[in-house]
Amino acid sequence: MTTGDFFASLPRKLVGAGALITDDSGRFLVVEPTYKDTWEIPGGLVEAGESPLTAVRRELQEELGLTLPVTTLLVIDWTPPPADQPTRPDGLMLVFDGGTLSPDQCEQITLPADELRSHRWCTDAEAAPFLIPRLARRMTAAQKARAAGATLYLEDGAQ
Template sequence: MDLVPFDEYVRSLNRKRMSAGVLFYDREDRVLLVQPSYKPHWDIPGGAVDADEAPWTTAAREVREEIGLTRPIGRPLVIDYLRDDGRFPEGLAFIFDGGLISEPQVADLELTDPEVLFAGLYSLDEATVMLKPSLLARLAVALEAVHSGGLALCEGGKPVNGLG
């Protein structure tokens, strides 16, 4: 039996995109959202995972770059599997716990990244018109995970039965 050369096997493996975001929230479960300059929908601080970068490293880097905060990133709250949607290939989206943030702290954020126009605290009801439905669903699950202490595994923002 002929073996496939290892390098050929490695080249044949699927590649997935990854993103990492951080959920900051206040005592009323309002979440910190940022208004990007490059797309119509709002987001949480975060972004695409670079080559040779761990998702938690991405999360901390993006928070520092986008909103000027340097503080420890907490535990993972959500790992969401995203199917190929025709524009983007399949991938994984991570949400990490950023912890509590207050209105005065949000007002003091240094938004020096040209990718971010504004940041504010919003309830999920208020965010319905600001966010893509998949992110809105993912954030609702992330807030549940904050309160339960769990980790949610999702597909398209919906918890996977028996896993999340």
């Protein structure tokens, strides 16, 4: 077996990188994609050869039109394949701290119309009807991690 064959035979995982971004009231930002029915946090998949930190910074620029000083990793969440999609790979979803935006920065958010319909600022309770349960749990954990100055490891959104 060649080295190339060996690496080609290794398991694949999806890696996503998103951000906890809050407003000055402590609510966090969620976005409504055009391509699915459930809401998300700003971010997306990490491309081949791209670091998760670079990916989240790129996605925030593409999705919100903002360049934010993202540095701190808040959550690592292992996600199994959905029961209705057993051939989909499992993944690692990372949530970074995107900081707290000023009112002026909030007004500067510019969404790409072909990718995002809208955005809103939510508390955990307000976001729950819009987010899949695993993401809702992940965002609650991200806020706890930010408050504690820690990084939390989750599996399927739970500790």
